[in-house]
Amino acid sequence: MKRSLHPLTMWIWALLLIAAVVLADSAWVALSAIGVATALVIARRDNSPWGGSYWIALRIGAVILVIRAVVGILIGVPIPGRTIFTVPIIDLPSWMPGIRLGGAVTLERLSSSLHEGLIIATVIALFGAATSLTSPHKVLRTLPFFIYEIGITLVIATSLFPQLAHSARRIRLAQQLRGHEKISWRGLALPLLEESLSRSLQLAAAMDSRGFGVSRKRSRYRPEKWQMSDSAIVAITMALSSALVLA
Amino acid sequence: MIKFSNVSLIYPHSTKTIIEGLTFSIQEGEMVLVMGETGSGKTSLLRLINGLVPHHTGGILAGDISVDGISTREVKPGSLAHIVGIVGQNPLNGFVTDIVEEELAFGMEALNFPHDVMRKRVEEVLDLLGLNAVRHRSIATLSGGEQQRVAIGAALVMHPKVLVLDEPTSALDPIAAEEVLSLLHRLVHDLSVTVVIAEHRLERVIQFVDRIIYIEGNGETAIGPAEEVLKTAQLVPPIIRLARALNLSEVGTSVREVRRLTEDIRSQTFETTEIMPAETSVVIEVNELTINYGDQRALKGVSTKIHAGEIVAVMGRNGAGKSSLLHAIVGSQLPTKGQVRVHQKDPALLKGADRRRSIGYVPQEPSDLLYAQSVRAECAQADRDNEITEGSTFAFLSRLVPHISQETHPNDLSEGQRLALVLSIVLSGNPELLVLDEPTRGLDYQAKNLFALALKEYASTFNRPVLLATHDVELVAELAHRVLFLAEGDIVADGSTLDVLLSSPAFAPQVAKVMSPKPWLTVSDVVKAMAQ
Structure with a gap:
């Protein structure tokens, strides 16, 4: 068994890095943050169902990066600089001043959109890393809950995402075996949605019948202790992030 | 312990009445089987006992249900957590934590039990269910039978008076199923826990149960001792079909009973014709x-x-x-x-x-x-x-x-x-x-x-x-x-x-167990051999 950290440690770590990436606003900082997160996720992987969330987050990040680049090429304010290629300009009605479709794509314009896309992708990847590295169930139990219904809703929401990855794999496989190689989004989304919903409802029912949220206070069987290693990780990340931002 | 008086249930946007005018009571230390066709409302009936239906699922409920004197209408399911332990159809979907020990403690934590009580009860249940060896393991890595036992243990730590189980053996192999059922049998006999269980594979459970609630699908329900209900029921396990096919005067629910009833048949000699399967490609x-x-x-x-x-x-x-x-x-x-x-x-x-x-x-x-x-x-x-x-x-x-x-x-x-x-x-x-x-x-x-x-x-x-x-x-x-x-x-x-x-x-x-050492596996095997 790997030594376990406090469930909030990796979330604090991720939030600090996110702050550093956004404030430093540098592609190098963003890329190294992704590098560190990838290394950590690989080093601490286990077979938990949420372990794969990081890779999903990376993929979502990549899609956003591409979309941002395409939008950056097609729409926007011209930034002067070295022209790489020119897209024909599409005339827009006069009531849409200041917006241009197409036109010259300069190196500066392309790199600035890629840069923005990269920052957004990094933020998503870091959230994914935090989800991958700590069990969402554990995180949830450390949070104080004020209202019963909100607690239940949180459980449903957090248990939904990691299970999606697992079920999606299974359903895609089954449909390939039906001889449908190209699966429409409907073919995947409908069974997936149905299953996640019913699972979440079952989980909520189980929690409900086991007394979750009945008592205002709750005791701890094995309290999550904040340990030296947790403080160390947070301190190092804090020092590193402020160095990056101030540099 | 459990009392249903004139209970009817209907779900909104549905024309079918799930349960109509159901009245029965279950005593302390009884083991009761709920049987019926798929989709006949077994799960709904089980969930009525701790109020998940209608508090959690919606639905219109008429009549009154009380468990240990508390009406489920007045309280939410959580407030019955220390009286009714419920184990769902797929235990894996009901686990809240990742580690066996933590899962056992979850319900007690939620009800703010003091720390020393929790420690004691977790140890108790680990011993009772033979889970001590896996206490630190991640639940996802356990076998199906172990997971089912963890789910039962998580309910038992609350010292419930009633244990409700929805198809607890459907995903288990025969040996694991046997373990779970003999455990339930022990709980009923040693601790006087009231057990209500729904199951399709009647052959696995009927020898353990005292009474059967048979939901017949058309709103009708039959309640009575196992032998009596099974005599006329449509859904019956092989052992009952055997008794019917042989025109036995009584039906038995356990292998031992039916063996006693069929002694004379087993003592006859029959010719066995073995058919060798033809070799194919x-x-x-x-x-x-x-x-x-x-x-x-x-x-x-x-x-x-x-x-x-x-x-x-x-x-x-x-x-x-x-x-x-x-x-x-x-x-x-x-x-x-x-x-x-x-x-x-x-x-x-x-x-x-x-x-x-x-x-x-x-x-x-x-x-x-x-x-x-x-x-x-x-x-x-x-x-x-x-x-x-x-x-x-x-x-x-x-x-x-x-x-x-x-x-x-x-x-x-x-x-x-x-x-x-x-x-x-x-x-x-x-x-x-x-x-x-x-x-x-x-x-x-x-x-x-x-x-x-x-x-x-x-x-x-x-x-x-x-x-x-x-x-x-x-x-x-x-x-x-x-x-x-x-x-x-x-x-x-x-x-x-x-x-x-x-x-x-x-x-x-x-x-085969009843007819051993005769080489017959099914009722039709027996009938065919006797006809010759």
Whole structure:
């Protein structure tokens, strides 16, 4: 068994890095943050169902990066600089001043959109890393809950995402075996949605019948202790992030 | 302990009354079985006991239910947590934490139990259920039987007076199921816990239960001692069918009782005619197949041949490698070593229409294959895929389950109807081989019979092989010609159904246990032998 950290440690770590990436606003900082997160996720992987969330987050990040680049090429304010290629300009009605479709794509314009896309992708990847590295169930139990219904809703929401990855794999496989190689989004989304919903409802029912949220206070069987290693990780990340931002 | 007075239940947007005018009471320390067809409302009835219905699911409830003097109408399910422990159909979906110990403590934490009480009760339950060895393990890595015991333990730490279980053995192999049921039996007898249990595989439970609540599906319910209800019920286990077929004066619920009643039959001698199966051509060839997942070995150099027209059951404990073998044969899992050939071709390379014509596969969750909005659309898709005349898939489906409406959404079908739909879709491709992964989970006896007939017909008319992984001993006895028995990735037995099932007491079907040492597995075997 790997030594376990406090469930909030990796979330604090991720939030600090996110702050550093956004404030430093540098592609190098963003890329190294992704590098560190990838290394950590690989080093601490286990077979938990949420372990794969990081890779999903990376993929979502990549899609956003591409979309941002395409939008950056097609729409926007011209930034002067070295022209790489020119897209024909599409005339827009006069009531849409200041917006241009197409036109010259300069190196500066392309790199600035890629840069923005990269920052957004990094933020998503870091959230994914935090989800991958700590069990969402554990995180949830450390949070104080004020209202019963909100607690239940949180459980449903957090248990939904990691299970999606697992079920999606299974359903895609089954449909390939039906001889449908190209699966429409409907073919995947409908069974997936149905299953996640019913699972979440079952989980909520189980929690409900086991007394979750009945008592205002709750005791701890094995309290999550904040340990030296947790403080160390947070301190190092804090020092590193402020160095990056101030540099 | 539990009192239902004139209880009726109806769900909103539904015209069907689930339960109507139900009145009964259950005493302390009683074990009661709830039985009925799939979709007849067993789960609803169980969930009424702790108020999950209607507090959690909605629905209109008339009448009154009280548990230990508390009316479920007045309190939320959570407030009954220390009186009623409920274990859901799939325990894995109900686990809140990741580690066994934490899961056991969860309910007590929620009710703010003091720390020393929690420690004591967790130890108690770990000992009672024999879970001490796995206390620090992650729940996801446990076997099905262990998971089920954790779920029961998580309910027991609250010291409930009532334990409610929804199909606790449906995903378990016969040995694990036996463990869970004898545990329940002990709880009833030693601790006087009241147990209410729903189960389809009656052969596993009836010997333990005191009374039966039989939901007949038309709103009617019959309540009474096990023998009495089973005498007239439609859904009955093999042991009762045997008593009916032999015109015994009484019915017995345990092997011991029925053995006593059939002593004179067993003492007669019958001629046994053994039919040697004709050798047919090899369809599947598995050669030294090894499959590893990381450093875990699922299969260790397995070799076997499966012939045309054979129905082969793959059996073994949870995690013995059944699914891995099936996945390799349908080509979704690449072998680490060795090879699989289906009609001399590598199944992993099959695509599209070729795949549909070669291998029909029904996965563990049949609904994985479905995504259309209605039965009609699903069948039409299958017709188009396989270029067959419009309506043939639906025609086949209505032969399996008559009275199915074309407009029904696949989600609203019962388990049995859904399996029939998936089977019709898969068979519409007229595949050269059929593979099924635990197809009969959650099916009642009638649905199972229909299903067995369809498979037999497919195998015999087209002379094609059927391969199915299952825990259901009775189904195997009815259906299979041959059994492959896997243990820890090896084939430990491979032979005719009769030889394999009779050689292991845990896997012997009920009729065989009653009639031992006579070589009969099913009621029809007995009837046939006696007629000669």
